[in-house]
Amino acid sequence: GAVVSQHPSWVICKSGTSVKIECRSLDFQATTMFWYRQFPKQSLMLMATSNEGSKATYEQGVEKDKFLINHASLTLSTLTVTSAHPEDSSFYICSARDPVQGMGYGYTFGSGTRLTVV
Amino acid sequence: QQQVKQSPQSLIVQKGGISIINCAYENTAFDYFPWYQQFPGKGPALLIAIRPDVSEKKEGRFTISFNKSAKQFSLHIMDSQPGVSATYFCAASIGTSGSRLTFGEGTQLTVNP
Numbered sequence: 001g002a003v004v005s006q007h008p009s010w011v012i013c014k015s016g017t018s019v020k021i022e023c024r025s026l027d028f029q030a031t032t033m034f035w036y037r038q039f040p041k042q043s044l045m046l047m048a049t050s051n052e053g054s055k056a057t058y059e060q061g062v063e064k065d066k067f068l069i070n071h072a073s074l075t076l077s078t079l080t081v082t083s084a085h086p087e088d089s090s091f092y093i094c095s096a097r098d099p100v101q102g103m104g105y106g107y108t109f110g111s112g113t114r115l116t117v118v
Numbered sequence: 119q120q121q122v123k124q125s126p127q128s129l130i131v132q133k134g135g136i137s138i139i140n141c142a143y144e145n146t147a148f149d150y151f152p153w154y155q156q157f158p159g160k161g162p163a164l165l166i167a168i169r170p171d172v173s174e175k176k177e178g179r180f181t182i183s184f185n186k187s188a189k190q191f192s193l194h195i196m197d198s199q200p201g202v203s204a205t206y207f208c209a210a211s212i213g214t215s216g217s218r219l220t221f222g223e224g225t226q227l228t229v230n231p
Contacts, residue, residue, distance in 0.1 A: 006161070034218060043207060043221045044162070093161045095219070107152070107211075107219055109161035 002028050002098035006110025013084055013117055021079045021113045023094030029074035030096035035067075038091040038112075050077040084117040091115075122210050124222025132230050137195040139225045141208035144189065148210040152219070153182065153193045156205045165206075166193075198229045 003026040013019050023033055031052045036044040048069050049057045056069035066088075068080040077096075081088055093112045123142045131137050141151075149170055154162035168175045168182045168191065175182045179202075181194040195202055208222040 004161075041224075041226070043224045046218055049218060091159075095161075106164070109154075109163065112159070112161040114159065 002096070002106060002108040004094065004096050004108045004110045006094050006113055008113060009111060010114040011116070013115070015085055015117055016083055018080055018082045019084055019115060021081075021092055021094070021115075023077045023079070023096070023110050025075045025096045025098070025108075028096075028098040030077075030098070031074060032097055033071060033077040034095040034097075034107075035069060035077075035079050036093045036095065038093060040091075044093065047079075052077075081115065084115070086117045089115055089117045122208060122220050122222045124208050124225060126225060127223065128226045128228070130228045130230065131198050133199060135198050135229075137198045137202075137227055137229070138192060139206055139208070139227070140190065140192045141210075141222050142188075142190045143210050143220075145210070145212075145220075146189070147212050148220075149213045150211045151182070151184065151191050152209050153180070154207045154209060154221075155202075156207065156224075162207060195227075198227075200229045200231050203227055203229045 005024045007022045033050040035047045037047050038044050046059050047062045050069045050071040052071045052074050058064050071077040091112050094110045095107050098106045125140050152167035153165045155165045156162040166177045166180045168184050170186050179196045184191045206225045209219040211217045211219045
């Protein structure tokens with residue numbers, strides 16, 4: 001089945017520094033990837049849609065300059081949290097869609113990245 | 119229009135019992151309805167999914183029931199075991215290649231031994 005690898009699983013960084021999270025589709029090509037943020041005991045909140053070779057589409061209220069998304073290839077999207085602050089601490093999850101999986105609508109999620117800003 | 123409402127927020131069942139989680143949607147353009155299981159510290163994993171041309175789908179102990187006219191769908195977990203204690207999310211999307219998933223609020227299921 002389709003596999004999405006997300007790295008790192010957890011990261012601790014100092015306030016004011018930047019952190020990059022990688023999301024890779026291992027056995028399929030993903031023209032579209034999605035980045036979510038999840039707070040404890042809450043649902044997944046879509047941050048942005050990452051499109052290969054073009055600019056990401058951000059959801060309302062998500063700061064484009066803080067959460068930089070790059071989707072340079074069909075198998076890799078990255079999320080960079082710039083000038084991180086404690087309020088950016090959260091669980092970040094990526095998802096990619098394999099167009100040939102199952103009914104053709106299969107979404108596979110990465111294992112998530114726990115970001116803690118101290 | 120884009121919301122998916124999920125209930126209950128939390129559910130406690132005894133081992134061997136049936137767990138039922140319900141979701142309702144408004145957007146009639148939705149044509150893909152998956153359920154995801156999430157364990158603490160992990161990403162969601164697809165459990166089972168259904169399209170609106172089918173009223174029921176079963177995979178192992180998991181069954182989706184779909185009521186198109188009521189715009190509702192539900193997840194039934196038969197013979198619930200402690201190992202299925204997790205958070206469950208329903209979701210919906212429109213079946214275009216770049217379409218996003220709209221998630222329900224989640225249900226934290228606890229199966230007591």
